[in-house]
Amino acid sequence: MDPPVLQLSPARPSAEETGRLLAGRHHDPHSVLGAHPVRGGVVVRVLRPGAERVLLETEVGTLALAAGADGLFTGLLPSGWEPRYRLTVGYRDHDRVEHDGYRFAPTVGELDLHLIREGRHEQLWQALGSHPRTVDGVAGTAFAVWAPNAEGVRLVGDFNYWDGTGFPMRSLGAGGVWELFVPGLGEGTRYKYEIATRDGRLLQKADPLARRTEAPPATASVVHASHYTWGDARWLARRGEVSYLNAAMSVYELHPGSWRPGLSYRQLAVELPAYLRELNFTHVEFLPVMEHPFGGSWGYQVSGFYAPTARLGTPDDFKFLIDALHQAGIGVIVDWVPAHFPKDDFALARFDGAPLYEPADPRRAEHPDWGTLEFDYGRTEVRNFLVANAVYWCEEFHIDGLRVDAVASMLYLDYSRQDGQWTPNQYGGRENLDAVAFLQEMNATVYRRCPGVVTIAEESTAWDGVTRPTDSPGRDGAGGLGFGLKWNMGWMHDSLRYFSREPVHRQYHHHELTFSMVYAYSEHYVLPISHDEVVHGKGALVAKMPGDWWQQRANHRAYLGFMWSHPGKQLLFMGQEFAQGAEWDHEQGPQWWLLDDDWPAAADHRGVQRLVGELNRIYQDYPPLWQLDSDPAGFRWLDADAARDNVYSYLRRDTAGRALASVSNLCPEVRTGYRIGLPAGGWWHPVLDTDEPRFGGAGAGRREPYLAEEVPWQGQPFSVGLTLPALSTLWLCPQGPELPVIPARGLDAAETDPLRREPLDAEAGDLARPSTRRDHVPAAVETG
Incomplete structure (x- = not known):
């Protein structure tokens, strides 16, 4: 027997209201659909186009709603009826039992x-x-x-x-x-x-x-809900106690989709921490992991700002990777792109039919370089969307740092625009004041909510106060942007230009390596050899170097030694740690086969890789190399003017006054008896020589300690005559109780750095323990 059919409600919506409802243009469908008291009872309306019948399953039995031609089913229940019911919606070939979503109160408070x-x-x-x-x-x-x-x-x-x-x-x-x-x-x-x-x-x-x-x-x-249980509580607690400005930071930058093509987030969680520990990096930086439609953008044209790319797994899989890195003692930085977004129809562009996330003025909306749209930083909801997004990655995914891409393009209204293609701010200037306010709010909010997190600006101009606190006015009276660190693009361009020159010409460009110290303390810097420098015809790092293969590798090693001893944090893009000769290809990834036993020059590439591991190890073990990165007291030239010799020599110091001397001989000749000044007498040990045979060098240097003589030189009370191998960097450190020479050690040795040295937690749930194999490259993990 069929259920009784309820009588039609006398409060049936008008044809105009029904039309708006069916056209998807009704602002309040809940006022029409669901259960509503009316004169004579309680009206129930259900919109199910294509259905043949709709039944109400109530506490007093099953009742049928009257069908309308427009798919609107309606009926009138007696007054005082409790509107708690289920629906049985009957179609031609099946029935569906469901609750009516239009009887619930709003879920947004x-x-x-x-x-x-x-x-x-x-x-x-x-x-x-x-x-x-x-x-x-x-x-x-x-x-x-x-x-x-x-x-x-x-x-x-x-x-x-x-x-x-x-x-x-x-x-x-x-x-x-x-x-x-x-x-x-x-x-x-x-x-x-x-x-x-x-x-x-x-x-x-x-x-x-x-x-x-x-x-x-x-x-x-x-639709997603996280079920991940974190195991990195100790890491987060200790992270908040340490200032990144006064800590060692050497960053391995990589593209997660091509570091080992085909690996998922969970497979990377096995391979990547082991490799980073092997090379002693303190941090890893991922190119943007946020969802993006075009793989060739490397993640820099984001369509899903709150979702890690599904190419490699689920959001919980990505959390698993971060957790594994933290438990291996590795900090995680992700590139974040609030500067622009793609025009794809399915995403943010003209989201509700009009400019919403982008400015209405096309002269401000269109990004001339990338064919994308810029955000409207002056709109409160858009600024909120981005500020909350920065907080989201730090709070929900335990990210330790955000490297903000293309900051310069945000700060200047005339960025890459000609006269007539941009409009000035209200004061007639070229500064994007809305973007400035957004960056200040983002940085202040992240630092307030997320202890220990660092924000890093890729900013390529001389904007004053990028890393100055937002509440600390500068020369112009305005507060800083509030970033923790800034990529030193000037150092990068100058140093690469110098090292690309033939040694015979370097004496005429000596200032290209000394000029960075003129402004080294104007901001808090990262020294970046990033993905941008090894694509688009720029050549890999080793390929930029002049000379034959031996000289290229020697220059490469000397450059890394110079870089690691220069004030500032370190960043190196994948593949450059073993001197691959080709540009990065986002589909193929690094040229790991160069390290295979059957590759003729495998020993050469392994030598550079071994050097990078040793640079990172010594760097972390010697506070003079990082403790006063942002303080002029941590650096002193020994000789900044040895242009004819192509030699650079300087001291690095820590807060206790302990010193390390760095000397780079950037000519292709061995120099013997080359005198440099030293602040103390006694034995000085060569703790690093980039010309050592184990790094692929000629071994022309001296491995025994040097006894400093009481011969004043270069403003120092002592000095020593060194043997400087061709195209090399040498680090010297005094032997003594105040700063001992620490030999190389394995992964399981005692470790002391408050962030880098966190041992793996053997009781950390089902996290796979990273491999400790000593091979040159992680083995692929089988999927299944």
């Missing part, structure tokens, strides 16, 4: 809406996006999206055959947030928002706050 309107919601991802949750005992997923220019928003996905007619969302007021709770939907659901624009179009857009996406080229968002 008033405080959230207030903070969003104010642009102060520092955990925005907890309010917007998709969130599996239980409401009034019913499991489902809450969806919320900011689209203030939309006439209507509907939810589409694999659960409704990408037809959103039956899933309109409601507007929550003037703030522009749209919301819907859908019972029965859970993790793994693929979805988008269908946005009705004011000019009559329907757009399908991925969720800007999606925490998981489909793997490209698919573009849907995916």
